Each structure stands twice: as C-alpha cells, then as structure tokens.
Amino acid sequence: MDHWLIKSEPDVFGIDHLKKAGREPWSGVRNYQARNFMKEMKIGDLALFYHSSTQPPGVAGIAKVVSKTYPDPTQFQKKSEYFDPKSTEEKPRWWLVDFEYVATFTDLVKLEALKADPFFNDMIVCKKGTRLSITPVEAAHFKRVCKLAGCKI
DNA sequence: GCCAACGTTGGC
DNA sequence: GCCAACGTTGGC
Numbered sequence A: 001m002d003h004w005l006i007k008s009e010p011d012v013f014g015i016d017h018l019k020k021a022g023r024e025p026w027s028g029v030r031n032y033q034a035r036n037f038m039k040e041m042k043i044g045d046l047a048l049f050y051h052s053s054t055q056p057p058g059v060a061g062i063a064k065v066v067s068k069t070y071p072d073p074t075q076f077q078k079k080s081e082y083f084d085p086k087s088t089e090e091k092p093r094w095w096l097v098d099f100e101y102v103a104t105f106t107d108l109v110k111l112e113a114l115k116a117d118p119f120f121n122d123m124i125v126c127k128k129g130t131r132l133s134i135t136p137v138e139a140a141h142f143k144r145v146c147k148l149a150g151c152k153i
Numbered sequence B, C: 001g002c003c004a005a006c007g008t009t010g011g012c
Helices: A015-021 A032-040 A111-116 A139-148
Strands: A003-008 A023-025 A046-051 A058-065 A098-110 A134-137
Touching: A003 A058, A003 A139, A015 A023, A015 A046, A015 A058, A015 A098, A032 A134, A046 A098, A046 A139, A058 A111, A098 A111, A134 A139
Parallel strands: A003 A046
Antiparallel strands: A003 A134, A023 A098, A046 A058, A058 A098
C-alpha cells in the first residue's frame, strides 16, 4: 500500500465536505506531475488530507482511494471551469480517483509543526516552493503524522 | 528548442 | 496583499 498527500482549500472543499459527501471524485487536477501520481494510486491507498491557503495550513485528516484511475469527466464539460478543449474522450488528458472519508483529526497537524520536526525534513510538503497538489508520502511520515494527531489507523 | 512573459499556487 | 517558486505558453 502506498501513501499520499492531497491538498485542498477548506473554503472550497475541506475534510468536512468529504465527510458529508462520504466519497468524492478528485476532479480538477490540471498538473501533469500531480496527475501522474494519481495514476499510480491503487484502491486501498491512504492519503493525508491537507488544508492549504488557510490559516493555519496543515493536515486535517485521512482519506482512502476507493476507485481505479478513470478519466476526469469535467475535462469534457464545456461549462466546467475544468473544461479542456484539447482533451478527447478517445485520448483523455486528465485522470482521477475517488476518495472516501476515513477520519478527521481532533487537532490539525500544522505545517508549522511538521517543519519544526527534523523527522519530516524530506517530506515534500515541507519543502520550500512546492506547489504540487498531490505528492507521495513515506509510510513512516504518514504514521508519524497520525501519531501526532492521536489518530489510530 | 530556447526563453521571456505570463499565470498560478500558497505560505507568510 | 506580497512575492518566491514554479509551470505553461507562444514567438522566434
């Protein structure tokens, strides 16, 4: 099983939205690197749900991959803000998976806390200038974040 | 294929 | 609101 970190702005779609929805297609990723990581995801993989562009930023909970990778339907929808005229149904450019709600952390594991701990030095989200919305996470890092949150997975 | 200009992300 | 760090676009 692999581990990941997925970023989302809580004002747009946060962990509470996922909890309410139960399950959500992770549409709208329009970055090739992030897309490639999503293509590597397998059913059962776990992801840290990270809140970005908020005060304070940090990991808010856990989500689980519950579908295989399939074409992002919003790329074909003309009215969607994610519409991509260069994409075709025969050769879709953008792919996604569905995430299922797993848990909300009682206390947000702040980015500040991750940066303060040398154990997380290699974690991509801690590095300067990383805007990637989907990143792989080492199992040890994943476990430690859960531990900091007092969350047993 | 280079690279300047532009747009976006996201912490601060 | 600022701006660093990217990614993308398009002229050449």
